[in-house]
Amino acid sequence: MTPQQAMEMVQDALLQVAPEADLQAVPPDADFRDLLELDSLDFLAYVEILSEAGGRRIEEDDYPKVTTMAGATAFIIADRG
Template sequence: MNRTEAADVVKESLARVVPGADLTTLGPEEPFRETLELDSLDFLRFVETLGERTGVRIDDEDTPRLTTLSGCVGFLSSADA
C-alpha cells in the first residue's frame, strides 16, 4: 500500500468512528485522540476498523504508532498485508 492509499484508508476509518469530523484540517502530526476528542473505545474502534479495511494485523504494541496520520501512514505503508 502506498502512502496516498494509506492516508485515504486512515481518513475513511476515522470518518466511520467520528462521523461529521472535519478531517481536512487534521495535520499529519496532530494526535487523533485530542484533536478529534476520541475516548478509549473510539480509538479501539478506529484501530479495529483500520485492521479490517486493510487486512493488516495490528497488535497491541503497534497502537502507539497509530495516534497520528503520519504514524498510521508509515505503519500501513511498511506493513505486509
C-alpha cells in the same frame, strides 16, 4: 499501496468512528485522539476498522504508531513493504 491510498484508508477508518470530523484540520503529526475527541472505545473501533481494511491485526504495542495521520499511513505502508 501508495501513500495516498494508505492515507485514504486511515481517513476512512476515522470517519467511521467520528463522522463529523474535519480531517483537513488535523495536522499530519498531531495525535488525533484529543483533536477529534475520541474516547478509548472510539479509538479501539478505529484500530479494528483499520486492521480489517489493512488485512492485518494491529497489536496493542503498535497503537502509538497509529495515533497520527502520518504515523498510521507509514505503519500501513511499512506493513505492505
